[in-house]
Amino acid sequence: MSKQLYIKLTDRCNFHCKHCYASCTRFGEDMSERVADILINNFKPEKERVDVIYHGGEPVLNYKILKKFVEAFKTNSFITQNITTNLNYKITKEILDIFKEIHYVTTSYDPDNIRFENINQLERWKQNCKILVENGIDLQINIVLTQNLLNLRPEIFVRFIKNIPCHQIHFERLTLTGRGSSVQTPKWEDVDNWLLEFYKINKEKFNLSVETFRQYQLLANGQLNGCFERCCSIKSRTINSDGTIATCPNAYQTIIGSVFDQQKYDQNVLKILEAKERKKKIQCLSCDLYKYCNGDCFQQNWQGKICAFPKNLFREILKDEGND
Secondary structure, rough: OEEEEEEEOOEEEEOOOEEEEEEEOOHHHHHHHHHHHHHHHHHOOOOOEEEEEEEEOOOOHHHHHHHHHHHHEEEEEOOOEEEOOOOOOOOOHHHHHHHHHHOOEEEEOOOOOOOOHHHHHHHHHHHHHHHHHHOOOOOOEEEEOOOHHHHHHHHHHHHHHHHOOOOEEOOOEEEOHHHHHHHHOHHHHHHHHHHOOOOOHHHHHHOOOEEEHHHHHHHHHOOOOOHHHHHHHHHHEEEEEOOOOOOOOOHOOOOOOOOHHHHHHHHHHHHHOOOOOOOOOOOHHHHHHHHHHOOOOOOOOOOOEEEEOHHHHHHHHHHHHOOO
C-alpha cells in the first residue's frame, strides 16, 4: 500500500474559489526554508513508495521552495512527486522544467462561476492545459461534484470536457469545510445517479479516461489499495506550511504533531501511522457493498448519516466487471 505525503507549500492563493475547503486567500503563510530543510534532511523512504503531493493554496506561488523539494526528491526512486495547481498564471520555462520532473500535474475545473470568475481566467486555464500536454506532461483534471455540475446534463458536460487537453479526469465529492460549507450541497442520490449516467454515456460514446471509474473498477476486482478503502488516516499525512502535521489535507487544522518535534518526527511523518481510531457507522456493517468500500470517511460526513459511496454507479461497474 503506497502512502501519501501532502506538502502545503503555502496558504496563499491567486483564486478565491467559492467551494475552497481551506478558505484560501491572497494572504497567508508560505513554507519556510527551515521547514523544507527539516523534511528534506529526514524524509528519505527506502522500503515503500510514497506519493508526495505539493499542495496549497497555490503551490507555484512558493516557487523557490517547490523547486527545492523537487530537486531534492527526484533522485529517490521510492518517491513519486505530484502537484495540485490551478494553472492560472503564466507558464514560464522555469515552471515547465519543474513540471517535467514531476510524475503528474493535477488541475481543477468546476462549472458556472464556482472556480473561474470570468472568461479570461477560463481561457488562460485551457491554454495552459494545452501547453502542458504539448510538452509531454501528464495532466489530470479534477472536477468537484457540486450542484452546479449536476445541473448540467452529463452528455453536455462530457462533450465539453472532451475538448480540454488532458490525459484523464477525476471526480471528487464536495468537501464540507471552509467555504465549502456555504456552497449548495447536492443530494448524494443525485450525485450517484449523475455519475452513473456519465459512466454509461462515456462508455458507449466517448471513452474518456476517467480515473474515478478506473479506481472503482480496481476496487470491484479487489486490486485497489488506496483511499477508497478508507485507509486515509493510516496512509496519509499533511505537512502544513508552518511545519505542523495533520492527517489528510481536508483535516489540515486537526494537528497531530510538528516537524520541529524530533522525538515524534519519525512516527508522525515517516511511518505515517494511524493517528485516530477509525469510527465505523453501524449501518455500514449490514450493507452489501461494505466488503468493497470498507466504510465511508469518518472525518468528512455527508449530510449527517448519509453514505457517500456511489452505490448505483458501483453496482453497474460490478456488473460490467462480471462481479455482480
